[in-house]
Amino acid sequence: MTTSLLSRRRLLALAAGSLAAPLVARAADDRLDCIVVGAGAAGLAAARALASLGRRFVVVEASGRVGGRAFTDTVAGQPFDAGAAYVHFADRNPWFGIASQFGFRLSDDRGTGFQLYDNGVRVPDTARRNARSGFGRLIQALDSLTPETPDVSMADFAGSLGGDLIEPARRIARMSLGEEPGQVSVRDYARLWSGDDYLVPDGLGRLVERFGQEIPVQRDTVVRRIDWSDGVTVETSRGTLRARAAIVTVSVGVLAAGGIVFSPSLPATTQDAIGGLRMGALTKVAFALDGNRRDWPEAGDLIDTRRGGIDFELWPFDRPLVVATLGGDEARQLVGMGEAAALAETKDLLVSLVGPKARGAIGAGRMAGWSADPWTLGSYSVCLPGQAGARERLAEPVGDRLFFAGEATGGAGEAVGAAMTVGGASLAGVAAVEKLQALLR
Numbered sequence: 001m002t003t004s005l006l007s008r009r010r011l012l013a014l015a016a017g018s019l020a021a022p023l024v025a026r027a028a029d030d031r032l033d034c035i036v037v038g039a040g041a042a043g044l045a046a047a048r049a050l051a052s053l054g055r056r057f058v059v060v061e062a063s064g065r066v067g068g069r070a071f072t073d074t075v076a077g078q079p080f081d082a083g084a085a086y087v088h089f090a091d092r093n094p095w096f097g098i099a100s101q102f103g104f105r106l107s108d109d110r111g112t113g114f115q116l117y118d119n120g121v122r123v124p125d126t127a128r129r130n131a132r133s134g135f136g137r138l139i140q141a142l143d144s145l146t147p148e149t150p151d152v153s154m155a156d157f158a159g160s161l162g163g164d165l166i167e168p169a170r171r172i173a174r175m176s177l178g179e180e181p182g183q184v185s186v187r188d189y190a191r192l193w194s195g196d197d198y199l200v201p202d203g204l205g206r207l208v209e210r211f212g213q214e215i216p217v218q219r220d221t222v223v224r225r226i227d228w229s230d231g232v233t234v235e236t237s238r239g240t241l242r243a244r245a246a247i248v249t250v251s252v253g254v255l256a257a258g259g260i261v262f263s264p265s266l267p268a269t270t271q272d273a274i275g276g277l278r279m280g281a282l283t284k285v286a287f288a289l290d291g292n293r294r295d296w297p298e299a300g301d302l303i304d305t306r307r308g309g310i311d312f313e314l315w316p317f318d319r320p321l322v323v324a325t326l327g328g329d330e331a332r333q334l335v336g337m338g339e340a341a342a343l344a345e346t347k348d349l350l351v352s353l354v355g356p357k358a359r360g361a362i363g364a365g366r367m368a369g370w371s372a373d374p375w376t377l378g379s380y381s382v383c384l385p386g387q388a389g390a391r392e393r394l395a396e397p398v399g400d401r402l403f404f405a406g407e408a409t410g411g412a413g414e415a416v417g418a419a420m421t422v423g424g425a426s427l428a429g430v431a432a433v434e435k436l437q438a439l440l441r
């Protein structure tokens with residue numbers, strides 16, 4: 001394949017820059033250059049790059065909003081990030097610069113420490129130190145993995161180092177990936193980027209929404225079928241669109257569930273790639289609070305072992321809120337109970353940690369149950385054990401006209417380490433435009 005004349009850095013600058021070019025230029029024939037499926041971070045970054053290159057395109061989005069899994073929801077008027085919250089690995093994350101471009105403040109506030117509970121009982125400091133040493137040993141071992149390390153599950157890897165590391169592996173996998181450690185490729189986990197992390201006090205979801213503001217997005221438009229036998233013919237709930245190519249940014253959960261039918265069927269490489277990935281179930285439950293911060297424990301987070309491990313963040317940014325986060329099979333089960341029952345149980349758990357007096361101060365709640373959301377069917381992707389190459393395989397263009405891009409692929413080349421994140425999704429969107437541009441010239 002020819003290489004693009006545009007460097008990735010230049011394309012990224014185009015994606016982040018102001019949109020001087022018309023967003024959808026008039027077509028000389030009736031065919032667009034590209035249809036972008038999905039208006040999350042990947043689709044919006046792809047759209048901005050296409051617009052800056054003067055390409056003719058449309059963005060179609062199934063839901064009624066842009067941002068996808070970056071979504072700042074509210075409960076009793078208080079904002080919280082129901083999906084992505086952190087700008088991870090800031091030194092190489094495009095959203096670090098995009099935040100300042102759009103005037104969004106970033107915060108590296110680490111909170112005010114945490115308290116640990118085992119089944120509702122406060123864990124003494126000695127036990128806490130032991131737990132911390134187990135985490136430290138596991139993280140060190142994961143950091144020193146080499147490409148030759150067998151691609152086993154994180155659970156097997158931890159078990160091979162000692163039985164005491166299995167629990168830390170569960171905690172890390174559930175809380176950072178939303179998945180059980182037996183389902184996670186240790187080699188994929190080890191190559192994920194890390195670095196300084198920042199929060200966006202006004203909401204990362206709002207920042208992504210602002211980034212997409214000038215992009216015309218056909219909302220409430222569900223893509224049902226893509227025929228890629230001659231260019232692409234995209235059947236949607238609001239009619240059929242034709243283009244030379246499509247950038248498909250829907251989640252692996254949607255792809256695996258057959259949410260979009262491809263005709264002809266996708267090649268074996270792409271199908272294997274989709275089968276080698278799985279969606280985690282990171283879930284958040286938020287409650288509005290009445291009263292004062294000083295009525296609550298001083299710690300920023302209360303972490304209990306129940307529900308597979310649940311972290312209650314108290315008063316984020318001094319807002320009268322509690323945001324609980326949990327992942328893995330127990331989170332899936334909680335989401336499956338439905339919002340009302342899940343809120344009631346989560347509230348009981350919180351009250352058991354802070355005391356019955358708090359019950360009256362806990363108000364309305366919201367659950368972000370991504371594993372039951374039909375437009376995501378999970379939180380973000382993990383590679384199954386033995387499938388560490390699945391992300392690269394998914395990013396391989398299909399028939400020079402279908403480009404899968406999103407958090408599951410991360411950026412191209414070594415930027416696959418940005419997978420699972422908002423930064424990785426937008427790098428992936430831009431990488432797809434780069435490949436497309438090389439083909440369309």
Ligand SMILES: Cc1cc2nc3c(=O)[nH]c(=O)nc-3n(C[C@H](O)[C@H](O)[C@H](O)COP(=O)(O)OP(=O)(O)OC[C@H]3O[C@@H](n4cnc5c(N)ncnc54)[C@H](O)[C@@H]3O)c2cc1C
Nearest residue numbers: 038040041042062068069084085086223406407420421422
């Ligand atoms: C609870 C949670 C916490 C997270 N925390 C962080 C974090 O702190 N930092 C971080 O960087 N990342 C985090 N992430 C991950 C991050 O949110 C995602 O990696 C990123 O937002 C994915 O962007 P995307 O564009 O690839 O996909 P999406 O945002 O899912 O965008 C795809 C879009 O496609 C649409 N769509 C689906 N099906 C169709 C269809 N048939 N037709 C048309 N449109 C369709 C969807 O509605 C969606 O808008 C978190 C995710 C969750 C769920």
